[in-house]
Amino acid sequence: WDIxxxxxxxxxxxxxxxxxxxxxxxxSYHRRTMRLDDAAA
Structure with a gap:
């Protein structure tokens, strides 16, 4: 695995x-507060 x-x-x-x-x-969803959908907005 690469990160x-x-x-x-x-x-x-x-x-x-x-x-x-x-x-x-x-x-990685560990401690994620922003969703990918929010980044596009």
């Missing part, structure tokens, strides 16, 4: 290719 900081200043997890061949980032 990157997203535009929302929260960590996003990137699974290994064995789990997700496209390696799509998954947001």
């Amino acid at each position: 990157i900081m997203g535009f929302d200043r929260h960590p996003w997890l990137i699974p290994p290719a064995s789990i997700d061949p496209k390696r799509r980032p998954v947001p």
Whole structure:
């Protein structure tokens, strides 16, 4: 797993290719107060 900081200043997890061949980032919801929908507004 790789971890990157997203535009929302929260960590996003990137699974290994064995789990997700496209390696799509998954947001971490731990202690998250802002939803992604709120960032677009």
